[in-house]
Amino acid sequence: MWHSPKGGDLQMVPLRKTFHILPPDDYQLAGKCAELVYFHQNNKFCGVCGGQMKWQTEISKQCCECGKELWPSLATAIIVRVTRGDEILMVHAHTFRDRHYGLVAGFVETGETLEECVQREVWEETRLRITNIRYFASQPWPYPCGLMVGFTADYLAGEISLQREELSDGGWYSRDRLPFLPDPSSIAYRLIDDWVKQTDKHF
Ligand SMILES: [Zn+2]
Known part of the structure; x- marks a missing residue:
């Protein structure tokens, strides 16, 4: 902590924490x-x-x-909220630093559309087939130079078989037994929060 010329103490804060x-x-x-x-x-x-x-x-x-x-090149990644009835697909990756669960996500490859990437990532991480892929929102992700593109999709077919090299756990969760959620600064949180609020209206 140090003293500002204009008065008051200043403190270094990691970029991610400045969201709050x-x-x-x-x-x-x-x-x-x-x-x-x-x-x-x-x-x-x-x-x-x-x-x-x-x-x-x-x-x-x-x-x-x-x-x-x-020009700066962005690392574009998709993230997708897959739902099946009143359940949501959530996963925990080995790289997560805490116990929260997130949504299926991954980097877009060259020569691939965003929608193809969504299908590929869901297939690679869970062996599930999905349908009704819809754009949700996007978010700059400056850690260090990303763009997250959020989608929603419906479950179509298959049984969950997790990609163990990347994921330590995952499954279908209903709104009354959701695991630890991602940080509110993330688009993953917004996607989940939006679903919980939608589901609230149905009950
Ligand atoms: Zn040159």
Whole structure:
């Protein structure tokens, strides 16, 4: 903690925690800044000729030697809420740092549509078939340079068989026995919360 010139104490806070402190617009702006810093630190030299890269605009760089222009590349990932009647599919990955359960998610591969990615990830992680894939919302995910694209889908067929290399647990959960939920800053939480509220209206 240190003293600000304008008075008051300042404290360093990890970006993710600022979700709970800053207004939404400021949180998003802080994320954008973090992504640009990451972009700068990882693109000091040109990938084509090795020349020095300099800032060209506020969001792009250019090689001083060959003129190659470069923009930050986003790692696009899908996340999907699969439901079956009044149950929701939730999984716990080995990489999760706490006990919360999330939704099936994964990075989009080259040459793949978002919808194909949704189907592939659900199949790879659970061996389930799904239908009625619908766009929900998206969210910048500056950890370090992601874009999460959220979908909803209905269960179609199959029995759950978890991809054990990636997942430690998973299954169907009803709203009265949901496991620990993801952090409210995540689109996973929004997808689950939206479903719980929808289901509330039905009962
Ligand atoms: Zn170059």
